[in-house]
Amino acid sequence: MCGNSRFWPRLLVMKKGISLEAIRLLAGVAIFGVAGCASPSYLGKYVSAVTTDTSRSQSLPTPLRAGLILVTPEAEAAKETALPSDLREKWLTRLQQQFNALPDVQVLRLFPPLVVSSNMPVTPERLREVAKGSGLEKLFVVVPTSRAATRVLPYPHIETQLFVTLDLALLELAPGRIVFAESAQGDYSLLDRYDGVKDIRYPRIFYRDITTSGPFEVVDGNPQVALGEAAFREAADQLSLKVRERLKEAP
Numbered sequence: 001m002c003g004n005s006r007f008w009p010r011l012l013v014m015k016k017g018i019s020l021e022a023i024r025l026l027a028g029v030a031i032f033g034v035a036g037c038a039s040p041s042y043l044g045k046y047v048s049a050v051t052t053d054t055s056r057s058q059s060l061p062t063p064l065r066a067g068l069i070l071v072t073p074e075a076e077a078a079k080e081t082a083l084p085s086d087l088r089e090k091w092l093t094r095l096q097q098q099f100n101a102l103p104d105v106q107v108l109r110l111f112p113p114l115v116v117s118s119n120m121p122v123t124p125e126r127l128r129e130v131a132k133g134s135g136l137e138k139l140f141v142v143v144p145t146s147r148a149a150t151r152v153l154p155y156p157h158i159e160t161q162l163f164v165t166l167d168l169a170l171l172e173l174a175p176g177r178i179v180f181a182e183s184a185q186g187d188y189s190l191l192d193r194y195d196g197v198k199d200i201r202y203p204r205i206f207y208r209d210i211t212t213s214g215p216f217e218v219v220d221g222n223p224q225v226a227l228g229e230a231a232f233r234e235a236a237d238q239l240s241l242k243v244r245e246r247l248k249e250a251p
Helices: 020-036 085-100 124-130 223-248
Strands: 064-073 105-110 114-116 138-152 157-172 177-195 200-206
Touching (some): 200 223
Antiparallel strands (some): 138 157, 157 177
């Protein structure tokens, strides 16, 4: 599921003496949180290609020899949780390895990532130019998007949950046609505690549920980047599992 049901309802816990206006405000925040984690597909917005029937009734055409390219929306690339180039390269290599571990799938080449705007989506012509000389007829196109929800806890804690969606398309380069599409989600939480006396932060990364005993990851470096890295890693894991499921459905 895209969102985490435990995150926002806790905002609606009513205490004695709370005003009706406060209850309405909290309810509005909760509704915003649920709506904010919706995960529509952004393939059509950032990838301009002809789409055939990509429903689950259509099996993934195998065997597959394809390339892989990351097409990142301009707004996504500008976010604090966006992966810097070194982590992005590491993440893409890991995704390639996960796909290559699937039966009848070979991702033979990673192409340089593209950053596009919704006004100028990537076209089949541009992707054919990118893959020119590779000898590949198909290309996996991955479009990452994310939304964050922040909750201010009793001082000195702040909780941020990041919802990530990865939209995947298999593009036949010559006709510029998408013949397979899938999407997956991942979400992680960042709990940041600030010590105002020592001027020290104690950020921790949790998988969905924050508990007093963990498990959690101690953040080394930028907390927002660490949150993005964890959530995108989880989404990639889920994406490879979904592709595996589709392969099992192949006749």
